[in-house]
Amino acid sequence: MTARPNIDMSLKQWTAVCPLDDIAPDSGVCALIGGRQVAVFRVAGDHVYALANHDPFSNANVLSRGITGDIRGELVVASPVYKQHFSLATGQCIEDQTVQVETFAVRINNNVVEVEA
Amino acid sequence: MNSQKIVVIGNGMVGQRFLEQLTSRLSSDKIEVTVFCEEPRAAYDRVQLSSFFAGKSAIDLSVVPERFFEDQAITLRLNDPVIAIDRSKKTISSARYRDVPYDKLILATGSFPFVPPIPGHDRRGCFVYRSIEDLEVIRAAAKKARIGTVVGGGLLGLEAAKALKDLGLETHVVEFAPRLMAVQLDETGGKLLQRKIEALGVTVHTAKNTQKIIDGVDINGNKHAHRMVFADGSTLDTDLIVYSAGIRPNDSLARAAKITVGERGGIGIDEYCRTSDPDVYAVGECALWNGRIFGLVAPGYQMAEIAARHVAGDESLRFDGADMSTKLKLMGVDVASLGDAMGKTAGALDYVYTDPVQGIYKKLVVSADGKQLLGAILVGDATEYGGLLQMALNAIPLPEHPEDLILPAREGASKGLGVDMLPAAALICSCNNVTKGGICDAVAAGCTTIGALKTTTKAGSSCGGCAPMVKQILESELRKQGVEVKNHICEHFPHSRQELYHLVRIGGLKTFGELLAKHGQGHGCDICKPAVASILASTWNEYVLKPKHAPLQDTNDRFLANMQKDGTYSIVPRVPGGEITPEKLIVLGAVAKKYKLYTKITGGQRIDLFGARVEQLPLIWRELVDAGFESGHAYGKALRTVKSCVGSTWCRYGVQDSVGMAIHLENRYRGLRSPHKLKMGVSGCTRECAEAQGKDVGVIATEKGWNLYVCGNGGIKPRHADLLANDLDDATLVKYIDRFLMFYIRTGDRLQRTSTWLDNLEGGIDYVKQVVCEDSLGIGAELEADMQKLVDTYECEWKHAINDPESLKRFRHFVNSDAPDSNVVFVAERGQIRPARDEEKETLEKESVPA
Incomplete structure (x- = not known):
C-alpha cells in the first residue's frame, strides 16, 4: 500500500458531499474530498457512516459499492470484491483483527450529508 | 523381494x-x-x-x-x-x-448368457444381452423390427425388456416358470409384478416352454422374422429375440x-x-x-x-457366503426380495399386506417364535427395504407388532427401524462396502451433507438404494453431536432459502423490507439480501435496480456488469446460441475500440469486453442497445448461455437444428434468476460438440427428437448430466425444461448449482423424473405457468437502465464529481490493455508530474 500523507488534525473541515436523498437507503456512495475517496453509507433509517473507499484486500476503490447489513448487531459493509466485512462505526475488519480501514466523521446538516476530512 | x-x-x-x-x-x-x-x-x-x-x-x-x-x-x-x-x-x-x-x-x-438349446435358437436376429457390443447389435436390428421378445422373465430378462421398450418395440417377455422373477418372488408378488409391467405395455407370457423357433408368417400383411412355438401349442410371432434366461x-x-x-x-x-x-x-x-x-x-x-x-498377505477376511437380497426398479416398479423370501425355513410364518388398488404387496417371513425376521418380499413400494434388510442381517429382534413394519403408518406411530438400533458393523452400502461405522466416522470428521458423505465414503454413490438410510444416519449423528440440523440462510432469517421462497410467494411479499419485518430480524446482510433479491426476481420479475431492490443486489448485479479485481467491469452482451451476424460483430469491435476495452471470447460462445469504468457502462450499453444487443446476464445468478454446435443446417452429421433450438431456449429463459447460475447446451447429434452433458440443462438431438439431460457441471467439480427423458418433441422438451428449472428454483439452496442440488435431493434423478415427467406432485401445470409468467414479463435490464434517470444517477464513481477513479490504471500487453500491477502503478505515479 502507498503511504498516506499525514493530515494535520487542525486542517480537518466539514465538506458537503451530496443531498441525503442521493444515497439510496441501505447503500453507499463514494465522495471525492480533497483528493481522497470516502465511502459514505446511509443505513438503518437515516444513519450515515463514512469509511475510506479503498478495500485493503483487493486494493480497489470499491467499498462504497458493497452490501450493507449487520453481523450480530454490528452494522457492516461487505467488500464487493472478496466479501470481508468492515464495521461501519470503527472500520474494523470482522474477519481479520489486524485490518482496519480509516473512518470519518459524518453528519446530516439541513438534509445535506457532510464529511469531516 | x-x-x-x-x-x-x-x-x-x-x-x-x-x-x-x-x-x-x-x-x-x-x-x-x-x-x-x-x-x-x-x-x-x-x-x-x-x-x-x-x-x-x-x-x-x-x-x-x-x-x-x-x-x-x-x-x-x-x-x-x-x-x-x-x-x-x-x-x-x-x-x-x-x-x-x-x-x-x-x-x-x-x-x-444361457441360450436354451432349442431348434432354431441360433437364427439370425436372435441375440444375447450381456455386453455393450450386444446392445449395439440389438439396437441396429431394432431399427428394422416392430416386435421384440425377451426369453426369460428374471431380473436380467426384465431389464432387457425395458431396453427393447426404450427402443420403441412392441415388447413380449416369455418365461418358463409360472411367474416373473421366480427366484426372488412368490406367486402373489410375481403376479402383481406381471400386472404392473403389463400395464406399462409389455406383454408377459408365463409357463411357456419354447420348443422351437421357425420362420414367422404373414399376419394381416405383417411379416415377422420368427415364430416361437410353445409346448402348449400356442405361438408368438416376433422380429427379434433376446435371450436372458440366466447365466x-x-x-x-x-x-x-x-x-x-x-x-x-x-x-x-x-x-x-x-x-x-x-x-x-x-x-x-x-x-x-x-x-x-x-x-x-x-x-x-x-x-x-x-x-x-x-x-497382499492379509488373511483377515474370509468369504463365507453372501446376502443375495435385491432391491431394484423394474420399469418404474419397485421390487425387493431379501433373506428367506419364500419361507423355506422350518416353521416360518408370514405376515402379508396387499393393496390391490395401489398395486402394493408386502410380505414378511418371520421365525416360528415370531421373534426374528427371516426374509421379505416387497412389490410396488420398497420403502422399507433398507430397514428390513438391516433387521434381518443383524438379527435385531422384531417389534411387538411385526405387521407395523409393512402396514401403512398409522397416525402418530413411528414406522420402521430407527438407525440408532444398528450396530456399527452393519453394512449400509453393499455396493461400496460402507458400514454404519464408516458413515459415522465420516460425519465425525466433518462430512455434514449427503453430497460430502458420498464423495468421502462412496456410500450411496452406486445404485443409490441405501441413500435414505445414509441420510437418516447423517441426521442422527449430527443430532448426537449436538449440531442442530439447521438450514437457516443466515442470522437474519430462521428459514432456508426454500422456505423463504414459499414465504415470498404465498405471502405475496414484494420487497426485502416486508419479508424482513414479517419473518426476520436485524438489518440483513450480504448473504440474505442477494438471496432474497434472487427469490423476488424469480417470483415477481421486477426490474432488479428498482430503488427498493438495488441495494440488495450482489456485486455484479448491482451495476449489471462483472466487477474485476481493479473495480472496473466487464460487459457480455447476449449472443443467443452463439450465432452472430457480421454486422453485430463489427459493432462489438467498434465499441471495444472506441472505449479501449480488452476483448476475449468466452467459453459460452460470447464476447467479453473488459476494463469499463462504472461511469462508462451506460454509454457503452447505449451503443450496444442501439445496435440490437441485450444484456447477457453474465453478472447474474441467472441463465448465462445456451451453447450450441452448428447442427443439421451445416454439419454432415447433425440430425436436428441445434442452433435454432438453442436460440429458442436462450430467448425463452434469458434473464431467469435462479439459486445459482445456469448454463445450457444443445448438440445436434450424439457427437455432442456443444458439451451439453456438462451443463445444467443439456439437450442432445436424436433421430426422433431430443434427449434431455440435467444437472451436469464443468468447473471445480465436473459432473456428467443425468438423462431425464429421451426422444422428446420440441413442445415436450420445453415443457420439461420449464418444470425442471422452476422445481430447482423453488427447492434449491442459496448458491447451489443443479449438480449439488441433485446430489442432495432425496430420491435423486428418479425423483426428478417423477416430478418433471410423471408430474407425481401434481404441480406440473403450476410450474409451467410460473415459468410462462417470467417469460412474458422479461425485459432487457440494460435497455431499462439506460432509459431510467434514477438508475443512471448511480453509474458514477463519485457522487460529488465526474472525475474517474485515479486508481484504475492500465498498461499494454499483447496489443490490448490490462490492469496495472501495484508495483507498475507506483512506477507510473513517480514518473507522472504531481498535479
Whole structure:
C-alpha cells in the first residue's frame, strides 16, 4: 500500500458531499474530498457512516459499492470484491483483527450529508 | 523381494474392483500387473446396461477412475482374450501374447448368457444381452423390427425388456416358470409384478416352454422374422429375440487347465477365493463357493476384496457366503426380495399386506417364535427395504407388532427401524462396502451433507438404494453431536432459502423490507439480501435496480456488469446460441475500440469486453442497445448461455437444428434468476460438440427428437448430466425444461448449482423424473405457468437502465464529481490493455508530474 500523507488534525473541515436523498437507503456512495475517496453509507433509517473507499484486500476503490447489513448487531459493509466485512462505526475488519480501514466523521446538516476530512 | 507378477483375466466390474483393492494395498514397485480383457473397452457398469438405450453412452457407464491404469502402472490388454493357462510353467497365452508369466493369476472371467438349446435358437436376429457390443447389435436390428421378445422373465430378462421398450418395440417377455422373477418372488408378488409391467405395455407370457423357433408368417400383411412355438401349442410371432434366461460361469479356461470346476460349472474356490491351485484365484460370477454361484455384483466385490487382501498377505477376511437380497426398479416398479423370501425355513410364518388398488404387496417371513425376521418380499413400494434388510442381517429382534413394519403408518406411530438400533458393523452400502461405522466416522470428521458423505465414503454413490438410510444416519449423528440440523440462510432469517421462497410467494411479499419485518430480524446482510433479491426476481420479475431492490443486489448485479479485481467491469452482451451476424460483430469491435476495452471470447460462445469504468457502462450499453444487443446476464445468478454446435443446417452429421433450438431456449429463459447460475447446451447429434452433458440443462438431438439431460457441471467439480427423458418433441422438451428449472428454483439452496442440488435431493434423478415427467406432485401445470409468467414479463435490464434517470444517477464513481477513479490504471500487453500491477502503478505515479 502507498503511504498516506499525514493530515494535520487542525486542517480537518466539514465538506458537503451530496443531498441525503442521493444515497439510496441501505447503500453507499463514494465522495471525492480533497483528493481522497470516502465511502459514505446511509443505513438503518437515516444513519450515515463514512469509511475510506479503498478495500485493503483487493486494493480497489470499491467499498462504497458493497452490501450493507449487520453481523450480530454490528452494522457492516461487505467488500464487493472478496466479501470481508468492515464495521461501519470503527472500520474494523470482522474477519481479520489486524485490518482496519480509516473512518470519518459524518453528519446530516439541513438534509445535506457532510464529511469531516 | 522382486516385484510379484500378477495377471488378471477379465476386466469386468469385479475384475476392476480387484485391481482397485490390490493397488490400494500394494504399491506399483511391489507388483507388476497385466490385465487381459476380451471386450474392446475397460470395465463398465453392466448393472446399468439398459440405460445405454435410454441415452447413456459407453463412457457414462465406465467404472474405471480416470487415468487409473496409467497411474497404477497396470498393463491393460483390451480385445485380447486369453486362450490357455499353463500351470506347470505358470504362464498364460492370449490371442496376441504367448507365455506371459505370472506369480499369481486371477480369474475374473464372469459368465455368459444361457441360450436354451432349442431348434432354431441360433437364427439370425436372435441375440444375447450381456455386453455393450450386444446392445449395439440389438439396437441396429431394432431399427428394422416392430416386435421384440425377451426369453426369460428374471431380473436380467426384465431389464432387457425395458431396453427393447426404450427402443420403441412392441415388447413380449416369455418365461418358463409360472411367474416373473421366480427366484426372488412368490406367486402373489410375481403376479402383481406381471400386472404392473403389463400395464406399462409389455406383454408377459408365463409357463411357456419354447420348443422351437421357425420362420414367422404373414399376419394381416405383417411379416415377422420368427415364430416361437410353445409346448402348449400356442405361438408368438416376433422380429427379434433376446435371450436372458440366466447365466453360466465362464470356466472353460480353468477347466482346460485342470483346475477343479463344479459339476454344473463354476470354478471352485475356498474362503480366500483360491482355486484348487493356490496361485490361481477366481472371483465374481465365474467362481463357485460351497456349491453356489453368486450372480450379483455385491458378492463379487466382496470376493475381489478378499482375494486382493490375500494376494497382499492379509488373511483377515474370509468369504463365507453372501446376502443375495435385491432391491431394484423394474420399469418404474419397485421390487425387493431379501433373506428367506419364500419361507423355506422350518416353521416360518408370514405376515402379508396387499393393496390391490395401489398395486402394493408386502410380505414378511418371520421365525416360528415370531421373534426374528427371516426374509421379505416387497412389490410396488420398497420403502422399507433398507430397514428390513438391516433387521434381518443383524438379527435385531422384531417389534411387538411385526405387521407395523409393512402396514401403512398409522397416525402418530413411528414406522420402521430407527438407525440408532444398528450396530456399527452393519453394512449400509453393499455396493461400496460402507458400514454404519464408516458413515459415522465420516460425519465425525466433518462430512455434514449427503453430497460430502458420498464423495468421502462412496456410500450411496452406486445404485443409490441405501441413500435414505445414509441420510437418516447423517441426521442422527449430527443430532448426537449436538449440531442442530439447521438450514437457516443466515442470522437474519430462521428459514432456508426454500422456505423463504414459499414465504415470498404465498405471502405475496414484494420487497426485502416486508419479508424482513414479517419473518426476520436485524438489518440483513450480504448473504440474505442477494438471496432474497434472487427469490423476488424469480417470483415477481421486477426490474432488479428498482430503488427498493438495488441495494440488495450482489456485486455484479448491482451495476449489471462483472466487477474485476481493479473495480472496473466487464460487459457480455447476449449472443443467443452463439450465432452472430457480421454486422453485430463489427459493432462489438467498434465499441471495444472506441472505449479501449480488452476483448476475449468466452467459453459460452460470447464476447467479453473488459476494463469499463462504472461511469462508462451506460454509454457503452447505449451503443450496444442501439445496435440490437441485450444484456447477457453474465453478472447474474441467472441463465448465462445456451451453447450450441452448428447442427443439421451445416454439419454432415447433425440430425436436428441445434442452433435454432438453442436460440429458442436462450430467448425463452434469458434473464431467469435462479439459486445459482445456469448454463445450457444443445448438440445436434450424439457427437455432442456443444458439451451439453456438462451443463445444467443439456439437450442432445436424436433421430426422433431430443434427449434431455440435467444437472451436469464443468468447473471445480465436473459432473456428467443425468438423462431425464429421451426422444422428446420440441413442445415436450420445453415443457420439461420449464418444470425442471422452476422445481430447482423453488427447492434449491442459496448458491447451489443443479449438480449439488441433485446430489442432495432425496430420491435423486428418479425423483426428478417423477416430478418433471410423471408430474407425481401434481404441480406440473403450476410450474409451467410460473415459468410462462417470467417469460412474458422479461425485459432487457440494460435497455431499462439506460432509459431510467434514477438508475443512471448511480453509474458514477463519485457522487460529488465526474472525475474517474485515479486508481484504475492500465498498461499494454499483447496489443490490448490490462490492469496495472501495484508495483507498475507506483512506477507510473513517480514518473507522472504531481498535479
